[in-house]
Amino acid sequence: MLPKDAEDESFAGVDADGEELEGNHFIRCSFRGAVLDGVRTTNCTFDACDFSNAQLNGSEHVGSDFANSIFENVNLFGATFEECRLLGVDFTAAVLTGITITRGDLSYALLRNHDLARLDLRGIKAHEADFSESSLDEADLRHADLTRAVLHNTKLVAADLREANLDGVNLGVALVDGARLDLAGAVQLARSLGAVVD
Secondary structure, three states: OOOOEEEOOEOOOOEOOOOEEEOOEEEOOEOOOOEOOOOEEEOOEEEOOEOOOOEOOOOEEEOOEOOOOEOOOOEOOOOEEEOOEOOOOEOOOOEOOOOEEEOOEOOOOEOOOOEOOOOEOOOOEOOOOEOOOOEOOOOEOOOOEOOOOEOOOOEOOOOEOOOOEOOOOOHHHOEOOOOEOOHHHHHHHHHHOOOOOO
């Protein structure tokens, strides 16, 4: 059973399958290779923790903070994050199939080379998040704050970007065929392609 609070401790390889955590605080802790399938966290803090190679299949997270944590090679199949702070999280090579991210903050997160097609990301905050080489085809990004997000070779085919904040976003390096844009988004696309919009 995981403790209520821990700092600089290792829980590598721990089996906490199905545990329910509420208000727990973990700072710079290691959960490398841990079995956390079905874990439910509510208003927990995981500050700069390492979840590399852990199993978090079907886990549920509500209002929890994972800022600056590492999720490299983590299995997040069917995981749910609702109003969570995922600021600066490294999702390199993570399995994100069937993941649900509702609202919350993905700013500065590393989400390169992932299949995020058809995700409902309405209202998400993703300042300077890196979606390079990822697919956001048919994703719902209405009202998302994508300020200065990196979209190099990102697929946005048929994505819905209406009312999204695209300040500082270079849409010219993304594939936007059939994407739905409002007037502000269309202007941003035109500027990204070198047009002068008066």
